Amino acid sequence: MSVFKHPGAFVRKLAVGASMAAATMLPLSQAAADTIKIGYMLPYSGTFAQLGEMITDGFNLALKENGGKIGDYDVEIVTLDDESNAGRATRNMQQLVSGENVDVVVGTVHSGVAMAMVRVARQQGTILIIPNAGLDAATRQLCGPNIFRTSFSNWQPGYAMGHAAYERGYRNVVTMAWRYGAGQESVAGFKEAFEELGGTVTREFYVPFPEVEFQAQLTEIASMQPDAVYVFFAGGGAVQFVRDYAAAGLKDRVPLIGAGFITEGTLQAQGEAAEGVLSALHYSEALDTEENQAFRQAFHDEYGKYPDIYAVQGYDAAKLLIEGVNQAGTKSRDDLIHAMRNVELSSPRGPITMSRSHNPIQNMYLREVQNGENVVIGTAYEMLEDPGTGCAMRDVN
Numbered sequence: 001m002s003v004f005k006h007p008g009a010f011v012r013k014l015a016v017g018a019s020m021a022a023a024t025m026l027p028l029s030q031a032a033a034d035t036i037k038i039g040y041m042l043p044y045s046g047t048f049a050q051l052g053e054m055i056t057d058g059f060n061l062a063l064k065e066n067g068g069k070i071g072d073y074d075v076e077i078v079t080l081d082d083e084s085n086a087g088r089a090t091r092n093m094q095q096l097v098s099g100e101n102v103d104v105v106v107g108t109v110h111s112g113v114a115m116a117m118v119r120v121a122r123q124q125g126t127i128l129i130i131p132n133a134g135l136d137a138a139t140r141q142l143c144g145p146n147i148f149r150t151s152f153s154n155w156q157p158g159y160a161m162g163h164a165a166y167e168r169g170y171r172n173v174v175t176m177a178w179r180y181g182a183g184q185e186s187v188a189g190f191k192e193a194f195e196e197l198g199g200t201v202t203r204e205f206y207v208p209f210p211e212v213e214f215q216a217q218l219t220e221i222a223s224m225q226p227d228a229v230y231v232f233f234a235g236g237g238a239v240q241f242v243r244d245y246a247a248a249g250l251k252d253r254v255p256l257i258g259a260g261f262i263t264e265g266t267l268q269a270q271g272e273a274a275e276g277v278l279s280a281l282h283y284s285e286a287l288d289t290e291e292n293q294a295f296r297q298a299f300h301d302e303y304g305k306y307p308d309i310y311a312v313q314g315y316d317a318a319k320l321l322i323e324g325v326n327q328a329g330t331k332s333r334d335d336l337i338h339a340m341r342n343v344e345l346s347s348p349r350g351p352i353t354m355s356r357s358h359n360p361i362q363n364m365y366l367r368e369v370q371n372g373e374n375v376v377i378g379t380a381y382e383m384l385e386d387p388g389t390g391c392a393m394r395d396v397n
């Protein structure tokens with residue numbers, strides 16, 4: 001177990017795997033009354049490792065800008081690498097909630113892992129802030145007062161892109177994604193908007209997560225000649241897919257469109273192959289706002305690299321907590337939840353408010369890769385709100 005410090009906050013890494021007898025374990029430590037103890041449950045290895053790092057960096061930057069404190073509380077952080085492994089997710093979450101007794105869990109990236117985290121959070125009542133995973137159910141049928149999200153629902157970028165695709169004149173589209181919650185829900189969101197306007201999804205291809213072997217499907221797509229191909233891939237998988245799409249000779253024949261993760265944090269590695277890719281997302285590095293410019297500069301000053309949407313979502317997760325504690329004046333759970341429900345942020349992505357099911361209401365931008373940048377070419381959908389279907393607390397103010 002390694003112990004290290006960053007300004008104002010105490011950080012400890014959990015030795016994952018070594019302490020897996022979580023259910024019978026005594027609490028390792030109790031969060032002191034003057035401390036907010038936060039558990040980061042994020043991927044620090046595997047195909048989403050870079051996403052986990054970016055979220056962590058974003059969260060830590062907001063803490064640092066706040067003097068390393070949250071309200072009058074000191075901050076203690078424990079980190080756990082979830083490896084985007086859904087099979088271990090329940091035990092990992094229990095380790096943070098029951099073993100470490102954290103006040104708040106921040107995580108994760110992968111929808112399958114998030115599903116287990118949401119279930120534990122619903123049972124135990126611990127506050128969970130999701131800084132990426134789009135799992136629709138987290139803010140629909142599995143919503144809960146203690147469950148918040150600062151990212152998106154998988155439906156949101158998909159639905160926005162469905163609209164934009166139809167407006168661009170595409171009528172027959174083929175989709176391709178990883179076969180797991182996020183891929184399937186992203187495609188479902190796309191299809192809902194695209195087909196309600198009159199378009200047709202002619203074929204849905206899936207590959208197992210986190211596989212990056214796309215050749216067979218690309219060959220079939222080449223023979224089909226759709227108007228466009230809509231995809232959901234992210235991280236290392238997005239890099240590989242965009243390269244393979246170009247290498248298969250499809251780039252200049254069939255437009256590649258997607259949920260914005262396809263070109264997020266990946267452009268350098270994708271190079272020329274990404275030029276012209278069209279996507280919908282709640283962020284673009286090119287957003288010309290004071291908040292975005294200040295954030296990008298501060299992030300670069302701190303880490304020597306530029307942020308992406310994952311960093312923004314991590315930053316906003318910390319902001320949500322900081323604002324909540326400031327407004328409640330306490331970390332006491334029910335007061336804090338009430339305050340967090342009503343937080344509004346001037347995020348680097350633009351304004352966000354929490355829907356009644358605790359998912360951000362936010363702009364979805366239409367972006368096109370031009371000269372290695374996701375340039376904003378329009379708004380795919382203004383202040384899009386996830387329908388929150390099946391969330392009982394939607395009607396509570």
Ligand code: PHB
Nearest residue numbers: 110111133134182234261
């Ligand atoms: C997810 O699993 O929900 C997920 C993962 C990576 C992304 C977006 C969504 O970039």
